[in-house]
Amino acid sequence: MERLPSWIRQHLAALRALLVLTVVTGIIYPLVATGVAQALFNGNANGSIVQKDGKDVGSSLVGQLFTDKDGNPVKKYFQSRPSAAGDGYDMESTAAGNLGPEDIVDTLAVPGAKDSEGNPDTGKQSLLTQVCARSKAVGELEGVSGARPYCTADGVGAVLKVFPAVGTPTRAVSVNQACPATPFIAEYQGVKVECGKPGEDYAAGRTVAIRGSGKAVVPADAVTASGSGLDPHISVAYADLQAGRVAKERGLTSDRVKALIRENTTGRSLGFMGEPGVNVLQLNLALDRLKG
Template identity: 80%
Template sequence: MERLPSWIRRHLAALRALLVLTLVTGAIYPLLVTGVAQAVFDGNADGSLVQKGGKDVGSTLIGQSFTDGDGDPIKTYFQSRPSAAGDGYDPTSTAASNLGPEDVLDTLPVAGAKDDEGNPDTGRQSLLTQVCARSKVVGELEGVSGARPYCTGDGVGAVLKVFPTVGTPTRVVSVNQACPATPFIPVYQGVKVECGRPGQDYSAGRTVPVRGNARAVVPPDAVTASGSGLDPHISVAYAELQAPRVARERGLGVDTVRALIGRHTAGRALGFMGEPGVNVLELNLDLDRLKG
């Protein structure tokens, strides 16, 4: 029998290797790993799902929002940290905002203007203003001061544009406070501070963030999203801040609520990495069981 040409034999060998590797890596290995995971890790292998009343209500590994239909916090529940994953805690869009500490300048919306899709211009909030706005909302919800460094009283970044960039200032603008807002400081180095006018280009000015004298009461994780956008935990400090409000809304003693916080506080990973965290879903479910 005449031997096949070498190029055909090479293609047949490659095809056999493809079929064998597909079977091993695409079927045998996944089934083996799944079987071991089901046997060893039990429910964790199915996504660590949590049930209430016989229905899946979430996962201990993925955070979720505890808000009403309008997006407002439900006061009887502990609130999770912000999420930048899709519309919030979307596993298919897990991501951070990719905004850094130098992102301090807003783009103010121009009245009557529309974006490329024909929607009303909403401008763009810097990371600093997002943090300031969240801190203000959390402070109002919890009945504490939402003030923090580099934030104005109305919840935007306290940032000035100073003209010229070098030398004695002749013009100063609070660029994140749209007119007719009152600037957070009236005068800077002897120059009256103006409010920001939407649509104006202030890029030629020198950017000056103003720290102020505020002391932050609202914890950092209450105003910043996690890297994945799916973090199911909040800090013990943020849970403690919410405890009086939850206790009041549910008619419980604060000590009772704090005891539940302690029960759902996980320690540092491997005993030394990270900080202790409180699983929000498990804590809220335990609160519901406590009330029957």
């Protein structure tokens, strides 16, 4: 029998290899991996779903908001950290804010102006002002000082634009405080500080952040989002800060609430990586199971 040409034999061999690898890697391996996962890690393999009264209420791996329809914190629940994923913990929009420590100057909203789609101009908050505003809000919610280094009392970044950029200052503007706000400091190096005028270009000035005094009471994770925007944990310090409010709202003692925090605190990964964290969803569900 006459042998097939070599190029045909090569193509047939390639086709056989394709079929075998498709069956092995596309059918057999996925079925085996899925079967092992379902048999040994059933809960994790199915999304680590958490239930309450037989209903799915979330995942222990993904955070969620505990707010009302208007976005206000529900006071009887522990609050999660901020999220940069969509409107908050949107798994289809997981993302970081991509803002760094040098993002400290706001773009002030111009009254009456509209964007390209006809919506009112809302300006753009810098990362610093976002942190300051969150710290102020958390302080008000928890009844503690929301003050923070480099933040003004009204919750924006304490930043000046100084003119000229080099040499003796002749003008200083608190660029994150829109007029007619009173600047957070009256003078800078002998020059009266002005409020910021929306729409005015201050790019030519030298950026000066004013640290101020005092130490922040509100923990860092209460005012910053995680890299994915989906982190379900908060720090023990942030949980402890909220314990008094939650205890009061639920008619519980602070000791009882703090005991629940400890029960829902996970240790460092592998015993040495990262910091202990508190799973907010599981902690709130544990609270709901209590009487009070």
